[in-house]
Amino acid sequence: MSIRMRAKEQSGLVTVKALVKHPMETGQRKASDGSLVPAHFIQQITAKANGEIVLEAQWSPAVSKNPYLAFQYDGKKGDTIEIAMIDNEGKTFDGKGKVK
Amino acid sequence: MKIKKWLASLGLIGLFAVSSVSAKTDPETDRKSFVDYFKNRHSGVEMSAYMNGAYALNQAAYDEWLSIEEFPPYELALGEGEDIWNTPFANGKTYQDCFDTTPEDGLRAKYPHWDDSRKQVMTLELALNECRSANGEKPFGWKKGKIASLSAYVAFQGRGHMIQVSIPNGDALAAYEMGKEFYYTKRGQLAMSCADCHVYNSGNKVRADMLSPALGHTTHFPVYRSKWGAMGTMHRRYGGCNEQVRARSFKAQGPEYRNLEYFMAYMNNGMETNGPGARK
Numbered sequence: 001m002s003i004r005m006r007a008k009e010q011s012g013l014v015t016v017k018a019l020v021k022h023p024m025e026t027g028q029r030k031a032s033d034g035s036l037v038p039a040h041f042i043q044q045i046t047a048k049a050n051g052e053i054v055l056e057a058q059w060s061p062a063v064s065k066n067p068y069l070a071f072q073y074d075g076k077k078g079d080t081i082e083i084a085m086i087d088n089e090g091k092t093f094d095g096k097g098k099v100k
Numbered sequence: 101m102k103i104k105k106w107l108a109s110l111g112l113i114g115l116f117a118v119s120s121v122s123a124k125t126d127p128e129t130d131r132k133s134f135v136d137y138f139k140n141r142h143s144g145v146e147m148s149a150y151m152n153g154a155y156a157l158n159q160a161a162y163d164e165w166l167s168i169e170e171f172p173p174y175e176l177a178l179g180e181g182e183d184i185w186n187t188p189f190a191n192g193k194t195y196q197d198c199f200d201t202t203p204e205d206g207l208r209a210k211y212p213h214w215d216d217s218r219k220q221v222m223t224l225e226l227a228l229n230e231c232r233s234a235n236g237e238k239p240f241g242w243k244k245g246k247i248a249s250l251s252a253y254v255a256f257q258g259r260g261h262m263i264q265v266s267i268p269n270g271d272a273l274a275a276y277e278m279g280k281e282f283y284y285t286k287r288g289q290l291a292m293s294c295a296d297c298h299v300y301n302s303g304n305k306v307r308a309d310m311l312s313p314a315l316g317h318t319t320h321f322p323v324y325r326s327k328w329g330a331m332g333t334m335h336r337r338y339g340g341c342n343e344q345v346r347a348r349s350f351k352a353q354g355p356e357y358r359n360l361e362y363f364m365a366y367m368n369n370g371m372e373t374n375g376p377g378a379r380k
Contacts, residue, residue, distance in 0.1 A: 004175050017171040021179075065329070066176060 003095025007081050014075035014099050016047065018083055019068050022093070026061035041088055042067065048082045049075050049099075075099060127267055127276055127366055134367050138315045142303060150316030151374045157303050158310055165378070174252055174324040174376045177331040181253025184246060189235040195250075198231035203254045206261030209373045212361045213265065214272035221275050221358040225251055225333050229353075242352035243336035244328070251322045252331055255375030263319065263373060265366040279363025282356060288347025294360075309380060318365045320377030327380065334361060 005018040020042070027039025039061055047055035054073040069083075077099050085093040138150070142157060149156035155165045185203070188194045201207045211224035225247055229239040240247040267273050283294045294314070297306070302313035321334040328336075335352035338360065342349040350356040 004179065006171050008170075019171065019173075019175055021176050068171075068173075 002093040003083050003085065005081065005083060005095045005097050007079070007097055007099040009075060009077045009079075009099050012074055012076070013072050014049070014079065014081075015070065015072050016081055016083075016099075017068070017070045018095055019066065020085060020093050020095075021066050022087065024061065024063055024065045024067060028061075039088060042085045042093070043088050044086045045069065046084045047071065048084075049073060049079045051080075051082075127273070130280065131367055131369060135315060137299065138302070138313050142313065147371075150313060151319040151371055153312035153316065153320065153377070153379065154310040156316075157313070161310065168378055172324070172378045173326070174256075174331060174378055177249040177252045177324065177376065178256055180246070181249035181251070181256075184250045185253050189232070189237050191235055193235050195228065195231055198227070198234065203257035206258045206373075208255045208258035208375065209261035209263055212358065212365050214268055214275065214362070216268065216271070219271055220355070221362040223334075223353065223358055223361055224254065225335070226353050226358070228254075242333065243339070244330055244332050248322045248331035248333050248336075251333060252324075252376040255322060255373060259374050260372050263365060263368050263371050265362065265369055267366065275359045276363055276366060278356075279359035279361070282360045283363055288342065288345035290345040290347075292345040294341065314364070314367065316368060316371055318361065318368050319371050319373050320375045320379075322375060323377045323379050325379050331376065 003018050003020045005016060007014055007016045009015075022042055023040055024042065025037050025040040027036065029037045031037050041061045041063065042059050045055070045057040045059065046053060054075075055071050057069075059067075079099040081095075081097050081099060083095045087093075135147075138145075139147075145156050152162070152165070155162040185195050196202065199207055201210055208224060211227065212221050214220075215222045225242060228247065228250055229242070232239045240250070267276050286293045286296070297311045298314040298317070301311050304311055318334065321337075322331055323334075323337065324331050325337075333352070335357045338357045339349035339352060
């Protein structure tokens with residue numbers, strides 16, 4: 001469970017907050033020896049509530065390190081939230097939780 | 101002759117003046133007047149709110165901070181710290197083996213304290229790294245990264261325990277006095293002391309930032325600072341504070357900062373630890 005998340009429902013609206021540890025390198029930064037640090041960033045995000053997709057996002061290196069994602073959808077307490085992220089190196093991250 | 105006598109008597113008065121200024125009060129009197137000063141300066145702020153720093157003084161900032169605390173930025177450091185704490189060393193021993201108290205039982209609040217066998221102040225980070233060295237592991241850096249995550253985990257597990265720093269003997273008192281002197285000494289190009297910002301100007305603004313009151317400062321360390329984008333230890337902040345007034349900073353976990361931490365923690369006696377904190 002590499003994505004830490006919280007989900008709360010209020011008046012039929014669920015707010016999901018997620019935090020993932022990731023360097024989010026742009027590919028423009030130089031290391032101390034002058035060489036470029038290669039781009040390494042989360043590219044694709046899919047969020048599901050009870051198996052149904054509620055959010056899809058494509059990120060670029062413009063998003064900074066250890067990104068925080070928050071979104072809302074119409075839902076109820078007890079919904080199962082699943083977030084899956086894939087970065088440009090093919091590494092996957094996931095998080096799962098219930099709406100409180 | 102008359103002038104000489106007059107000058108001599110002036111000199112004598114000067115001597116007396118100097119000796120009365122250097123007369124020392126006892127720590128408990130210091131602490132009580134410290135608390136009373138803040139009670140008067142920020143009337144209406146409850147004692148229990150002081151552990152929240154500048155947020156205790158500004159409602160809007162407090163509300164904003166509460167919503168951040170719902171999902172705080174130190175979450176990642178807590179996860180890392182938990183993994184580090186629970187992973188045994190190469191020799192099979194664990195961090196817990198170095199300590200009599202568990203994090204949940206208030207390990208965080210047991211530091212800083214006076215270690216009479218070594219005649220020095222012990223801090224949590226110092227103890228954690230010495231635990232590593234004693235078990236054949238390379239110690240972490242002192243200010244950020246793994247030591248901060250580990251300290252954050254210990255602090256988080258031990259939230260709510262009371263700070264009760266004691267000064268058992270004359271040597272400990274000397275360390276306390278050194279910490280106190282450091283706190284009130286002006287330093288750096290800007291010639292400012294810790295007290296200049298956090299005592300005499302607490303609640304005032306430095307550009308866009310509100311100066312937090314010194315009362316309660318040690319309760320919420322280590323701290324995630326948005327400015328750092330990461331977790332940092334108290335000694336990291338000390339170094340930054342010194343450099344902010346264009347003074348040379350001292351070595352993290354050196355005697356100056358450990359005595360300073362000892363003094364500051366004593367001032368917070370009776371307050372609960374609530375680290376790690378999330379600050380601007």
